[in-house]
Amino acid sequence: MILLEKEECKITRYYEPEFKEKMVRLHLEEGHTLLNLQRKYKVSKAVISHWVKNFRNECQTIP
Template identity: 60%
Template structure:
């Protein structure tokens, strides 16, 4: 038996994957959707972006947003490390 999903629901799942970097597995578990269905929706969205200029811009925006989120997270980790290193060396000097 095939289950029907609204277009808005599909778009939401695709956005969570592309924009926030959520894994297909985590989305499948959280929303009780098969991994295959999510993969198909993502593939269909990417294919549609090839012909629809507005969707292509939205897709590029989501990819850039994800890249910036990852970069921000990495910089936060580096900043935390540097703070700990500075505190360590400050104790050594005293």
């Protein structure tokens, strides 16, 4: 039996920019919680939180 370390089991997924924008909008504009979005769309709270952080950073850099 071969045991894999936790890091070896990670699956990298690609999400379309439109999907990311939808998640950010649902969270920020419509008030959906990260937990709710995680359960509904099967995307981790950490990933959605990262997208929200990136969105906020991008908004601050736009003149």
